[in-house]
Amino acid sequence: MRKACFYVFLFLGPLQELSDLFERYANGMACAQRIFLMLDTRPEVRDADEPTRLGHVRGEVSFNDVVFAYSTRSTTPVYRPSRPHNSGRRGIAIVGPTGHGKSTLVQLLTRFYDVTGGSVTLDGHDVRQLAQDSLRRHVGVVLQDNVLFSGNILDNLRLAAPKPRTST
Ligand SMILES: Nc1ncnc2c1ncn2[C@@H]1O[C@H](COP(=O)(O)OP(=O)(O)OP(=O)(O)O)[C@@H](O)[C@H]1O
Numbered sequence: 014m015r016k017a018c019f020y021v022f023l024f025l026g027p028l029q030e031l032s033d034l035f036e037r038y039a040n041g042m043a044c045a046q047r048i049f050l051m052l053d054t055r056p057e058v059r060d061a062d063e064p065t066r067l068g069h070v071r072g073e074v075s076f077n078d079v080v081f082a083y084s085t086r087s088t089t090p091v092y093r094p095s096r097p098h099n100s101g102r103r104g105i106a107i108v109g110p111t112g113h114g115k116s117t118l119v120q121l122l123t124r125f126y127d128v129t130g131g132s133v134t135l136d137g138h139d140v141r142q143l144a145q146d147s148l149r150r151h152v153g154v155v156l157q158d159n160v161l162f163s164g165n166i167l168d169n170l171r172l173a174a175p176k177p178r179t180s181t
């Protein structure tokens with residue numbers, strides 16, 4: 014009897030492994046589908062026909078009468094026209110209660126979204142006229158929800174450009 018049990022377990026073990034393998038394969042396929050869907054999606058924010066590339070950047074940021082809503086159907090925009098805000102050379106602190114649009118301002122500056130009205134400028138250039146790679150090369154963002162990859166902090170900061178740049 015014991016011997017029979019032993020053989021049954023011997024037989025069931027590989028079957029269990031096979032079923033685990035199929036589960037991992039199905040998970041992998043679902044993830045791959047999502048990745049390819051994302052890669053095939055045409056971004057809404059695109060470069061202008063002849064975008065400007067930034068040279069030396071002073072870092073003056075202005076928000077001019079910015080109007081923005083995440084959805085065109087939204088009846089409550091995140092921003093309505095207000096007086097212009099300029100960081101000047103000394104910088105600007107944006108403070109406000111949760112959900113009032115602080116992170117959204119950063120997303121507009123880096124062009125993850127485009128303003129619906131008004132403009133955001135960097136050193137006087139409307140960010141919509143700037144080449145996205147040039148703009149993002151000059152704007153560093155530390156978001157509140159961070160994902161850290163293995164390695165040290167410097168490795169994480171240099172993820173997209175592991176070698177230090179020598180020019181702009
Ligand atoms: N991707 C999105 N799609 C739709 N609505 C969004 C999206 N991201 C933010 N919102 C909405 O826009 C508004 C502003 O959000 P935002 O994240 O900019 O606020 P916040 O000031 O940074 O808040 P917190 O202090 O919590 O970080 C909120 O009402 C939020 O629900």
Ligand SMILES: [Mg+2]
Binds near residue numbers: 117157
């Ligand atoms: Mg935020």
